[in-house]
Amino acid sequence: MTAPAKRRFWHDNSLTLAFGAGFLLVLAGQAVAGHAEFNEALAVDGLQPLAFGEYLMSSDFAVDVTENWQSEFLQFFLYIFGTVYLLQRGSPESKELHKAGPESERDQRMGGHARADSPRWAGTGDWRQHLYARSLGTVMAVLFLLSWFAQSVTGVAAYDEQQLRQLQDPVGWGAYLASADFWNRSLQNWQSELLAVAAMAILSVYLRQRGSPESKPVGAPHTATGVEG
Structure with a gap:
């Protein structure tokens, strides 16, 4: 991928990429904070703390997520x-x-009102159209x-x-x-x-x-x- 193409990719997909990266950062922060809190609870019960990797595989972390x-x-x-x-x-x-x-087929560009650039299933008029219309x-x-x-x-x-x-x-x-x-x-x-x-x-x-x-x-x-x- 050329440099202009890469810049175009980031520009055209910045909303998804930014929120996806934010999700991973926040998930990592939750894992760190949750691990600390979980080990504090174990210490109160007089139990051995879990390693970070063990906590990530635990049901406590999974249910919180x-x-x-x-x-x-x-x-x-x-x-x-x-x-x-x-x-x-x-x-x-x-x-x-x-x-x-649900609006008319004309408003929704379905069936005979589908255009050349419409998704292929939008103009089929069969079960695929009904499925795609609610996908x-x-x-x-x-x-x-x-x-x-x-x-x-x-x-x-x-x-x-x-x-x-x-x-x-x-x-x-x-x-x-x-x-x-x-x-x-x-x-x-x-x-x-x-x-x-x-x-x-x-x-x-x-x-x-x-x-x-x-x-x-x-x-x-x-x-x-x-x-x-």
Whole structure:
């Protein structure tokens, strides 16, 4: 890849690359802080500390990571599907008020209205079109369910380790799914995600961020809906 091509690649993909790099840095920071906190808890119980590599392979680290992942994927799954029908007057996070619903094939450039540069499945008119037309929300839903399942598996392992350290009987996976620990981990994340989405939807009606597609143009009226800056 030539130098101009490399610069173009970084320019054209800077949003994904920046957030991807930020994710890895924050994940590393979480691992360091979590390792220290976990060893402090072991010391209080009179147990030997874990090496950093052992902590990275532990259920305690895995459950802390996956419980946050599943809430984020849930947020986007609900937001993607919810904004098909739900509206917020004056918000750039909402569609225009007259466009509630899945919209027509003409509006969505599907079937006979697909263009030469449209994705190939958009113009097929069969099951591929129906699948592709819902692929983003479907993938987010699958990622949510997979990460939630991973949280339940790693969560029961971490919970049972804590039970054994306290000389109590471990529980099975089914019992853990009905436990307060599992639902507390899930619900405390879900409520924060729902609050953040609601705040973004209503605050973007009245507040602006110049140059951001998540905001309306600075001079746009508060009632302008579905307009990005």
